[in-house]
Structure formats: C-alpha cells, structure tokens
Amino acid sequence: MAKTDDLILFAQVVECGSFSKVAELNSLTNSVVSKRIARLEEDLGVQLLYRTTRKLTVSEAGKVLYQGAKNVKQAAIEAVDAVSGYGEKVSGHVKMSVPTISGDLLLADAVAEFCTLHPGMTVDMSLNNRFVDLVEDGYDLVIRTGYLEDSSLIARHILDSQWVICAAPSYIGRLGRPMEPEDLVNHNCLQYAYQTTGAAEWQFIGEQGNYILHVKGNFSTDNATALRKAALGGYGIAYVPRCLVYHDLIDGKLLDLFPDKVGKKLGIYAVYPYTRQPSQKIRLLIEHIRNRYLSMSQFF
Incomplete structure (x- = not known):
C-alpha cells in the first residue's frame, strides 16, 4: 500500500515540476526524492512520471493519482493548521x-x-x-x-436539535395535558411562522413512519423569543427546537409533552x-x- 507521505511528495513533484525544488522544500536530496517516487511507482505497479533531462511529464495514471494525492496533501495541511492556533493569543x-x-x-x-x-x-x-x-x-x-x-x-455541522412540544404547567393545570398527539386538535397551539414546513403542520413519529398533524391556534409569530414568552405565559402549546427552551425545560418552567414522539430535527451549522x-x-x-x-x- 502506498505511504501517505509518498503521496504528498508526489503531489508536490507534480505541482513544482521538479525533483530539485521538492528536495529543497523538504530538506531532502534529489536522490531521496527520486527513490521515494520510484518506490511509489513500484508499489502501485504503474509509471507516474516520464523523466527527461529537461522536464517531468505526468502520465495518465499519474494524473489520476494526483487528483487524490493533492486531497491527501491538503487534508494534512488543514489538519496541522486546525490545531496550530490553540494556546496562542488571538x-x-x-x-x-x-x-x-x-x-x-x-x-x-x-x-x-x-x-x-x-x-x-x-x-x-x-x-x-x-x-x-x-x-x-x-x-x-x-x-x-x-x-x-x-x-x-x-x-x-454543529449538531441537530430535536424539536419539542411544550407548555407551561399553568396551561396544563387549566386545560389538561394532551396524552396523544391527536389530542392537540383540541388545544391552543402556538405557531412559529418561520418554518419551511408550515407553522400549523407538526411532525410526529408513527409506527409506519413520520406523519403530519394539522393544528390550530390563536397566536402565530416569526419571532422565536415571542413564541417562547407566550408559552411561558401559559397561553398555549408550542412546537420549537429544544435548544430554544432547554433552560426552561430544565427549570420546570415548560414541560416536554411528547419526548419520544416528535419527528422533526433542526440542523445547526456554522457557515x-x-x-x-x-x-x-x-x-x-x-x-x-x-x-x-x-x-x-x-x-x-
């Protein structure tokens, strides 16, 4: 099997077009670079470079290998760069x-x-x-x-946040706790309008796969903070990502009504x-x- 450092060296030779430049770059001798490329060719059983006194020409097999080898080289560079700043002042x-x-x-x-x-x-x-x-x-x-x-x-990708259906204890105390998702049609469902799937379409896990339940309510907003405050005030049942209300769930200010039945997750990304x-x-x-x-x- 070809060694990773030989692949990186091969990518450098293709990019520099010269054994001597690569040797200088890596503090090696020309003969060491030549031997390592020859070893790579022997391991793979193909000729990667055609050598003349004037220039190096990459073979068809070499061109194919270079596409992968340059990715190995870049991955190695990025792996080192990724940790190089830790512990340093930024x-x-x-x-x-x-x-x-x-x-x-x-x-x-x-x-x-x-x-x-x-x-x-x-x-x-x-x-x-x-x-x-x-x-x-x-x-x-x-x-x-x-x-x-x-x-x-x-x-x-940072993580996926599970959506939850939650309500304040004061709401449950006044109007009762829905025991099954279908019971939500008889409750005031607070709706988050900033959803591609639709504010009134709440997704659940069923025996035959996920399904959508259509709900109704007297309050809809595109502002997550407003929706959270309405739920905390006991005005209805909310359908939101858990990351929005996790403090409230921990503190008992909101109750997770269907912890194992909600089918929607929200991907969170740094872009x-x-x-x-x-x-x-x-x-x-x-x-x-x-x-x-x-x-x-x-x-x-």
Whole structure:
C-alpha cells in the first residue's frame, strides 16, 4: 500500500515540476526524492512520471493519482493548521449573524465567553431571521439552521436539535395535558411562522413512519423569543427546537409533552465564505460554539 507521505511528495513533484525544488522544500536530496517516487511507482505497479533531462511529464495514471494525492496533501495541511492556533493569543474583530431561534440564549453566552477567554477579540453579533449574504453584507461567520443550499459557502455541522412540544404547567393545570398527539386538535397551539414546513403542520413519529398533524391556534409569530414568552405565559402549546427552551425545560418552567414522539430535527451549522482555510479566530470561535453545544447535547 502506498505511504501517505509518498503521496504528498508526489503531489508536490507534480505541482513544482521538479525533483530539485521538492528536495529543497523538504530538506531532502534529489536522490531521496527520486527513490521515494520510484518506490511509489513500484508499489502501485504503474509509471507516474516520464523523466527527461529537461522536464517531468505526468502520465495518465499519474494524473489520476494526483487528483487524490493533492486531497491527501491538503487534508494534512488543514489538519496541522486546525490545531496550530490553540494556546496562542488571538485578536481581531468578527462580524457574525445568528438566527433568533438559537442566538438569544446559548449562543450569546458562548460568544461572550469566547471574547472573555481571548481579550484581544471583539465580536459584533447580529440576531435576525433573514438569510444574510455573507460576502455582500460583510459577515465573517453566520450560524444557520436548516438546509444549506449555497455551494459557494462552507458549512460546519454543529449538531441537530430535536424539536419539542411544550407548555407551561399553568396551561396544563387549566386545560389538561394532551396524552396523544391527536389530542392537540383540541388545544391552543402556538405557531412559529418561520418554518419551511408550515407553522400549523407538526411532525410526529408513527409506527409506519413520520406523519403530519394539522393544528390550530390563536397566536402565530416569526419571532422565536415571542413564541417562547407566550408559552411561558401559559397561553398555549408550542412546537420549537429544544435548544430554544432547554433552560426552561430544565427549570420546570415548560414541560416536554411528547419526548419520544416528535419527528422533526433542526440542523445547526456554522457557515463562512468559501476560502481555502478560515482564519484562526473564526476556526477557534466555531470550535468554542460547537463545544458549548455539545456539552449540553443531552438536552438537544
């Protein structure tokens, strides 16, 4: 089997077009580079390069191998870069956008903590539900929920937040607790309008797969904070991602009515413009946010 370091060396030879340049780059002799490429050719049983006194020509097999070898090389570079900044002082400014459904609780706390841990950092965090244009609006980082369609952006998956159906004890005390999802048709269901699936279409897990239940209610909003406050006030039953109300569930201010029956999950992603590598400060901020989420994943 070909060695990873030989593949990386081969990718360098193709890119530099010279054994001597690669030898100098890696503090090796020309003969060592030549022997390692010859060993790679022997291991694979194909000729990768045609050598003349004037130039190197890549064979058809070499061109195919290079496509994979350059990915190995890039992965190795990125793996080293990913940890190179840890323990070092980071500074600078980050402009980020966060959806209200996840920003006003855990994310705000996580980002403020990051700035405290790195005194040279400042973060401008905007909370809104519109899909901002990262490049056009000058954002360095965006936290997004749901499906990402724009291929010009890089998305780092943080986690999936399970949706919950919850209500305040005061509401249950007045109007009773629904025992089955179908009982919700007789309750006031608070609706979150900022959903692609529809505010009144609540998804459940059934024996034959997931199914949709159509509910009714007297209050609908596209603001997650407003929806949470209405639920806390005892005005109805809400259908929201658990990350929005996890503090309330832990404190008993809201009750999870169907913990094993709700079929919807919300993907949470850190998104940044397509570049070869995100800056160290962006990388560290994403990792900090991700670790904060994962530390509480049992609630999500």
